[in-house]
Amino acid sequence: MEWLTHSQTGFRQAARYLLGMRLAIITTQLVAVAVAETAVTLAHRAEALILCLLYAVLATLGWLWFSRKPPQASAPVSLSLATDLLLIGLWLFFTGGYTNPLVSLLLLPIAVAIILVPSRQSFLLTLTGIAVYTALVLWHAPVMHDHQSADLAQLHLVGMWVTFALTAAILLLVVGTLARRLRLQQSQLSEFRENRLRDEQIISLGLSAAAVAHRLGTPLNTMTLLLDEIRAHNADHTSQELDEDLTLMGQQLTLCSQHLQQLTKAAVEARTATLEELPVQDWLARLRESATLLWPSGLIQWSNTYPKVAIAVDATLDQAVLNLLANALTASPDWVAVSSRLTGSNRIEIVVEDHGDGLELAMQGAPGGDIVDSRNGLGVGLFLSNATIQRLGGNLKARASETGTTMVIDLPVIQHSLRKDNSV
Numbered sequence: 001m002e003w004l005t006h007s008q009t010g011f012r013q014a015a016r017y018l019l020g021m022r023l024a025i026i027t028t029q030l031v032a033v034a035v036a037e038t039a040v041t042l043a044h045r046a047e048a049l050i051l052c053l054l055y056a057v058l059a060t061l062g063w064l065w066f067s068r069k070p071p072q073a074s075a076p077v078s079l080s081l082a083t084d085l086l087l088i089g090l091w092l093f094f095t096g097g098y099t100n101p102l103v104s105l106l107l108l109p110i111a112v113a114i115i116l117v118p119s120r121q122s123f124l125l126t127l128t129g130i131a132v133y134t135a136l137v138l139w140h141a142p143v144m145h146d147h148q149s150a151d152l153a154q155l156h157l158v159g160m161w162v163t164f165a166l167t168a169a170i171l172l173l174v175v176g177t178l179a180r181r182l183r184l185q186q187s188q189l190s191e192f193r194e195n196r197l198r199d200e201q202i203i204s205l206g207l208s209a210a211a212v213a214h215r216l217g218t219p220l221n222t223m224t225l226l227l228d229e230i231r232a233h234n235a236d237h238t239s240q241e242l243d244e245d246l247t248l249m250g251q252q253l254t255l256c257s258q259h260l261q262q263l264t265k266a267a268v269e270a271r272t273a274t275l276e277e278l279p280v281q282d283w284l285a286r287l288r289e290s291a292t293l294l295w296p297s298g299l300i301q302w303s304n305t306y307p308k309v310a311i312a313v314d315a316t317l318d319q320a321v322l323n324l325l326a327n328a329l330t331a332s333p334d335w336v337a338v339s340s341r342l343t344g345s346n347r348i349e350i351v352v353e354d355h356g357d358g359l360e361l362a363m364q365g366a367p368g369g370d371i372v373d374s375r376n377g378l379g380v381g382l383f384l385s386n387a388t389i390q391r392l393g394g395n396l397k398a399r400a401s402e403t404g405t406t407m408v409i410d411l412p413v414i415q416h417s418l419r420k421d422n423s424v
Contacts, residue, residue, distance in 0.1 A: 011077060014116055015066035017177060021112065022059035022084065025105055026052050028166050029091055032102055036095075036143070044094035044141055051091045058083065078121040082128055084109040089132035097140020098133065101160040104167055106133060115179065216260060224253050255293060262315055275312040275392075277414055280340055280348060283313055287338075290318065291325055298329050303339035307348055310414045317392055320385035324352050324407050327382065331356025332404060346413045355404040 029052050036042055062080055071077060085106060092100050106129045113122040227250055234242065278286075288302050328336045332354035339351045386396045394411040 011066050011070040011116070013181065014112075015063050015070070017173075018066065018080075018112065019059055019063040020173065021108055022055065022062070024166065024169075025084075025088065025108065026056050026059065028102065028105070028162065029055075032095070032162070040143065042095070042143060047094045048091055051087060051094070055087045055091070058087070074117040074121060078113065078117045078125060081109045081113045081117070081125055085125070085129050085132050089136060092136055093140050095141075096143040097136040099140070099143070101163050103133065103136065104163045107167060115182070216256070220253060220256055220260070224250075224257075227253065262319070275314050277310050277312055279306075279308070279310050281306040281308075283311065284338070284340065284350075287318060287321055287325075290322060294322065294326075295329055298325075299334055299336065300325065300329070301335070301337040303337070306340055307342045309342065309348060311348060311411050312392065312414060314392075316388045320388040321350065321352075321409065323382065323385045324409070328352055328354040328356065328405070328407070342413075343410070346415060348411050348413050350409040350411065352407040352409070353404060 029048070033042065033045060033048050033052075037045065042048065065071075088105050088109075092098075092103055092105075095102075097103075110122070110126050110129050113125040117125070227246060231246055284302065284306060288300075291298065291300055325336065325338070335355050337351075337353045339353075341349050341351070343349050389396050389409055389411070392411065394409060397408040397410065399406045399408070
């Protein structure tokens with residue numbers, strides 16, 4: 001496997017743009033020679049054509065070099081652009097020097113150098129271009145042996161127009177494309193930096209949760225033993241009310257132990273990056289069972305219609321949805337609804353609705369972007385839910401209105417299950 005540095009990748013991506021620029025310059029030179037031959041007889045036509053051929057060979061070799069084995073440093077790139085300036089200058093030397101309207105072609109390698117190589121090297125290339133232009137002012141071969149000023153003046157004016165149009169087009173296509181690519185890379189780096197900061201927050205929260213889970217194990221075991229001793233001590237003269245309280249306490253201790261086991265399972269799955277493929281109906285049934293154990297008196301309406309597709313889930317996604325249900329029940333204890341629906345060809349939405357006061361305006365649209373203040377909790381549930389859903393290729397959306405809040409979990413569908421469902 002070939003490993004490339006960031007600079008090598010950039011040079012490889014720029015290879016075809018450099019080839020396009022060079023071929024455009026060569027084509028312009030050949031067309032200029034052909035057009036000039038229709039009006040006058042060039043004194044050094046053969047030399048000009050030989051230089052065009054040499055330039056084409058070097059342009060092809062440069063493209064093969066940059067695309068197959070890109071240089072690790074910018075110095076070879078600057079050297080190749082300096083070669084462009086020298087070859088263009090030699091061609092201009094045999095076609096009138098600084099009087100040739102195509103002398104502005106010297107600007108193209110300089111413009112590319114400003115983007116591809118460091119400032120010091122681009123400055124040296126700019127000086128090289130100026131030096132080549134100055135040399136063409138002092139030394140150049142005549143365009144033809146017999147002077148025909150009227151024809152030369154007309155060719156010069158046409159050539160000025162061609163040079164301007166070509167330079168503008170190449171700057172737009174080559175320099176503009178490279179600049180857009182650089183802006184895209186900057187945007188990707190900025191997004192990566194934001195994701196990294198978010199991941200660091202999640203890691204710190206995960207470490208805190210792991211420490212708390214480790215410390216809770218011993219108190220839970222102690223409380224379970226004490227509960228058994230209380231039951232054994234009061235077995236003969238216990239009251240029905242006390243027995244019910246002890247049973248409820250035992251159920252709550254069992255539920256806490258299950259939560260700790262689920263946390264351990266989620267940590268193992270996250271470390272091994274394993275996902276479980278489940279039909280949506282089975283996954284929602286599992287969520288419904290967990291919600292019933294957590295909130296026995298919670299009024300949650302579960303839709304009985306499910307899309308016949310499968311999705312990839314893990315324990316962290318279950319906890320993310322349960323966090324949203326907890327928020328919904330806190331805001332609207334009397335009514336919460338959960339439904340699912342297919343959107344497009346490969347996405348599914350899990351919708352959680354409530355009749356609470358609704359989200360604040362700052363959290364609408366894309367909730368969970370940061371840790372928020374919470375009057376009834378730690379304020380990290382929504383943040384962790386959003387991060388978990390994004391990690392599995394989904395996104396979390398919210399809509400708030402006067403009647404309540406709607407949270408929409410958009411998740412990808414496993415493709416083979418979708419094809420199977422369509423074939424039925």
